[in-house]
Amino acid sequence: MVGAVGAFATLTIPLSAGAAQAAPTTGVDPVTVSSPCGRVRVTVQVESGVATYTVAVDGAEVVPPSRLGLTLDDADFTSGLILTDRGRPRTVPVDYELLQGKVSRVRKTMTERVVSLRNAQGFAMDIVLRADREGVAFRYRFPDRGDGATHTVVGEATGLTLNIPADGGEQFTLPYTVQKPKYQEWYVPREDHTVPVLGKPTISPRGASFPLLARTAAHDGKEWWVLASESGMDGTYPACHLTQPVVDPAAGRVTYTIAFPFDDEALGTLGPGTPQVGGAWQTSWRFVAVARTAAQVAETTLATDLGVPCALDDTSWIRPGAATFSWMMDHNSPKSLEQTIRWFDLGQQMGWPYALVDARWDQMTDAAGTPVPLERIVAEADQRALKLFLWFNSGGTNNTGSGTPRNLLVDAATRRATFQRLRDLGVAGVKVDMWEADKQQLIAWQREVIEDAARYRLHVVLHNTTIPRGWDRTYPHLLGVEAGIASEHYSNTKPLADQIPEQTTIAAITRNVVGAFDYGTTLLSPYALPQSPRRTTDAHELALTVVYQSGFNGFADTPEAYLTQSPEVRHLLSTVPVAWDETRFLAADPASHVIVARRKGRTWYIAGVNGKTVTIAPGLDPSAPNYTPPTGHAQQLTVDLRDLGIQPRSTLRLFADTSATDPTLRLTNPRGRSLTVDTAPFGGFIAVVQ
Structure with missing residues (x-):
């Protein structure tokens, strides 16, 4: 069932072993890899024993010299390096299907070149470089020394250096949270509500999270956008993040450097935060997507292009789809048969x-x-033609959460017996929550859970965990991952709703770019908790079914909220896809608005959201003195339908705010070559074109 498990465990690297014996290349001539189209170029330079890389597009240097290398407990690969083999460029075909994602098929080519180095101690290291039309990627590879020892990677010098534009540029990244790096923070700091410029420290002393989206400048001063993250994670290296940025005022540059998890993550269990390596090993891919606009960079597929190929021999059973999600509006509903059946009835209708x-x-x-046995719950769902996803606590010693069931997924034998029972009962999938760490051992354990689920034909959704790093491709039954501010924050005891409209316009082109985002869409009730009222319009909420992508879209509101809608709205929510053939970002101004078009078959779904925030009270407590609700700004969003190849004779249904001053949802059937929508503050629209 899981055909690539063995492939992860064995790594053969013939190039470095030979390279370590090769004669050093004379001189300091750079080694360059150009994309097949010739526009994107990554260059490695070894000078005075230090390796750096640069990235250029159309001859303009977008990423100036940035450090390469790492340090082991007994070997330094950050200085004293000698280039031993320049390698040769080769074309790498990239051809794969995605069962859920922004596209259904990727066909492209990348150029790869393996540069071999030797350090002062005589140890070998390869840098595997790739370039394509969307950006560049690299990883480190090491041959088996034959000593049978486990070594610690003490640190990485790997950095990303960017030019700071005259206006300071823009920086969108989540703070790397203390002890629980669940990737659930704000991109724009609440207390100092301005978009961070390049080099602004995050509010966490532990640094910044991947992905990093930045508006920078090339050496000629022209504006560029870059998105940096990781892929190809296989459990043999931790999920990494970034240190606090370091600004060089004299050079007008900022540098972000790779950082490892901390020892006290997972409550201090599951080993150290530093990587533990042995034999032949390699790091994850680090990639930098580059484009002239935020919308263009959001279309990158590098996160899955660099992912480990599909690990499943049989994917015929995988079915992305929508679901009812009762917990959001009633935390006690999973403990009540009668309440659970209310949402089952909703799903059936x-x-x-x-x-x-x-x-x-x-x-x-x-x-x-x-007490209601699981068999009864399954039977009630079956009567309504529904298949179940069931929640599990991942712990274990990694968390202290009281949610149950827990302690069933740690031991392999217990886990497999649990999954066997679920399969025999006809359960479709599991939602595994509360991972709360980026450590190497936790990533490896998480991978085992996902692979065991595949053996028993169970889909998986992950919560309170790290961002996807290529697993949408590797594990197509992994339908969704939280790792972001999701709609459940409307029902937390802290009122967190004020900033969500703005957050959406950022997360859609940062978090969701690197993999499926299990958000829990389409809240149409005024609030989940009175102290946390929804600020978005109904049209904005409908748009989220398209703006956010996940192979498992949990509709999070009450049955009444959906069943009392017009027949047209109910039809839209019943039929909107969760997996797409094509995705185009038509506009993106993070912290302001985003417009995305996704195609399934011959039908286009075009959605836009307005998150422009004019005023917002500091802090999160509306009971605080002088608190005022946030205010937004009406915006006119425009789409040229010809950009999508849509003909004037096509049928278009538009769900939108009535006007810039009236947030009431209205359905119209406009015609023409373009679509212009006046969105209310925190408003939006969704258009279905057939």
């Missing part, structure tokens, strides 16, 4: 294939207080 029963479903009772 809406025609959604799945129902998610969240935390503490193992404590479910009926109205009489009688």
Whole structure:
């Protein structure tokens, strides 16, 4: 079932072993890799024993010299380096399908070149370079020394240096949170509500999270956007993040450097935060996508291009789809049979294939207080043509969460027996929560859970975890990952709703670019908790079904919120896809607005959201003195339908705010070559074109 498990465990690297014996290349001539189209170029320079890389597009240097190298407990690969083999460029075909994602098929080529180095101690290291039309990537590879020892990677010098534009540029990254790096923070600091310029420290003393989106400048002063992240994660290296940026005022540059998880993550369990390596090993890919606009950089598929190829021999059983999600509006609903059935009835009427029963479903009772066995829950779902996703606590020693069931996924035998039972009952998938660390051992354990789920034909959704790093391709049954501010923040005890409209315009072109985002869309009730009212318009909420992409779209509101909508809205929510053939970002101004068009078959879904925030109160407590609700700014969003090849005779249904001053949802059928929508503050639109 999981055909690539063995492939992860064995790594053969013939190039470095030979390269370590080769005669050093004389001189300091740079080694260059150009994309097949010739526009993008990555260059490695070894000078005075230090290796750096630069990235240029159309001859303009977008990423100035940035450090390469790392340090082991017994070997230094940051200085004293000698180039031993320049390698030869070769074309690498990239051809794969995505069962859920922004596209259904990727066909392209990349240029690869392996540069071999030797350090002062005589140890070998390869730098594998790749370039394509969207950007560049690299990873380090090391041959087996034959000593049978496990070594610690003490640190990485790997950096990303960017030019700071005259206006300071823009920097969008999440703070790397202390102890629980769940990637659930704000891109724009709440207390000092301005878009961070390049080099502004995050509010966390532990640095910044991937991905990093930045507006920078080439050496000629022209504006560029870059998106940096990781891919190809296979459990043999931790998920990394970035140190606080370091600004060089004299040079007008800022540098971000790779950092490892901390020892106290996972409550101090699961080993150290530093990588532990042995035999032949390699790091994950680090990639930098480059484009002239934020919209263009958001279209990159580098995160999956560099992912480990699909690990499953059989994918015929995988079915992305929408689901009911009761926990959001009623945290106790998974413990009540009657409440759970209310959402089952909703799923049946809406025609959604799945129902998610969240935390503490193992404590479910009926109205009489009688415990409800899992078999009964499955039977109730089956009667309504629904398949279940069931929540599990990942822990373990990695968290102290009280949500149950827990301690069933740590030991392999217990986990497989659990998954066997779920498969035998006809359960479709599991939502595994509360990972709360980026450590190498946790990533390896998480991979084992995902692979065991595949063996028993169970889909997977992950929460409270790290961002995707290529796993959308490797594990197509992994339908969604949280790792961001999701809609459930509307129902947290802290009121967090004020900043969500703005966050969406950023997360859609940062977090969601690197993999499926399990957000929990389309809240149409005024609030989940009175102290945290929804600020978005109904049109904005409908648009999120397209703006955000996930192979598992959990509709998070109450049955009444959906069933009382007009037939047209209900039809839209019943039929909007969760997997796409093509995606085009038509406009993107992070912290202001985003417009995205996604195609399924011959139907285009075009959605835009306005998150422009004019005023917002500092802090998160509306009971604080002088608190005022946030205010937004009406915006006119325009789409040229000809850019998508849409003909004037096509049928278009537009769900939008009534006007710039009226947030009421209105359905119209406009015609013409372009689409112009006056969105209300925190408003939006969604258009279906057939």
